[in-house]
Amino acid sequence: MANRHLNRLASWLAGAAVVFACNGIASAADCLRQNALGTSRVLAVDPKAYPRVGSNEFPKTLPLADHEVVLTFDDGPRPPNTQKVLEALAQECVRATFFLVGRSSAEFPELVRRIASQGHSIAHHSWSHQMMSKMPFEQAMDDIHRGIAADELALEGVSTNVPSTPFFRFPHFDSSPAMLDALQSRGIVVFGTDLWASDWEDISPDQELMNVIAQLESTRKGIILLHDAQARTAAMMPALLRYLHKNGYRVVHLVSAAQAEKKAETRH
Template sequence: MTRMRPHRLASRFTGAAALVFAATAIANAANCSRQDTLGTSRLLAVDARVYPRVGLNNFPETLPLADHEVVLTFDDGPRPPSTQEVLSALGAECVRATFFLVGRSSAEFPDLVRRIAAEGHTAAHHSWSHPMMSKIPFEQAKDDIDRGIAADELALNGVSSKSLSTPFFRYPYFATTPATLDLLQSRGIVVFGADVWASDWENISPDQELKNVIKQLETARKGIILLHDAQARTAAMMPAFLHYLHENGYRIVHLVSAAPRQQNAETGH
């Protein structure tokens, strides 16, 4: 995958800074009273008009992160008890993350979705049934996206709607198609890939997962990190991983949407 050249990225960032940032760097954005925690260093508001698709493992560009800045993202939840364990680990370090929710799990565990939001994390979307969208017809893929959004929103807000509280989406298996990418872009929805992943979908131990993600970070030095809160191995690894980030000078960036709440995900109006 071709990476965006530094001068091009700098030019885009300079011209779009007002759209991308909702807040400047702020100490401890998670409002943590404890001084010895990793914390959340700043908020980054992402606008689909500026960064419609991000993550260098999947797309040509990623978010404008500085050296040693990372974004924590979690897929495939909510799923007890591992999601609760992940939330507890994040809370202990005053860290905020983005959770890409599977709609049928949101429908089954709505209280856990509301806990994610109540603890200050960003609730995003990951389809209804986690299909490989490159292997199904467009209309079926579209329906699965819409049904997932509706289930997530019902769990979050008590109303089943195609409107998005946060217009962020990640494809299951990263299985994009041109038609669905165009659909999401037309709706103002940011599509997330990843820059770093822990390969926690493989049958590995928590220690091996930790080694995997550390090895990639030693090379990348920043980026969007893909994890899965539905995986027990990830829940078990999180305290040690957060300790590693803290001890090695990494800073947590929390993502929010730069766009106002969408009234209709189908049309973008």
């Protein structure tokens, strides 16, 4: 099985509830570069219907069609790797969701604004990236709120623990029922994942790509977890995007239902 994937990869590299969905910005047709992958559509996520998503961690995930994927990135912003990831996404006119660590947002606020200015969604990944279940409940929630406040300060210039995009992913997927309930009560969607690149391991960019390809051959869709802080992921991204394009995958961009409704109101 591994040899089959390696041979296929080598051959290929040589050749190269939801409220509603609306037409995506940065679609392939709108992209300035011809034959780009593009973003196929925008999916507005209602936290009341989908409070927790990701089949590896929760019973429910996003209702994606066959060959639809959502690109998500954790642990940034972290130069220079985040910039390299952004360049790869921009080259293909693809929109993603970035789950930021608050202390990194405080250190690199200009990079947070750059992520947002390129049309990506800013989501949250705590302040300190520690194991939340090892903390007392109040300390863990304070860490979550502090991370949100740092992300929002970098993004909007205002420190608030009310996220403009109410998406959160626990570091290491480590939570507790009480924490999950607390975030659900605040209307914050907790993200797990459907597949991952294992890019936290000591592997090459080619091995990372093979990890994703092998899982996609099984799932054929899903939320993909990547880490923009990792140099191997930054190096792998152009090849992953080419693979998605060549094999008929469509990238879905996530926004919150409230953001989508507000945008719809401004158009009328």
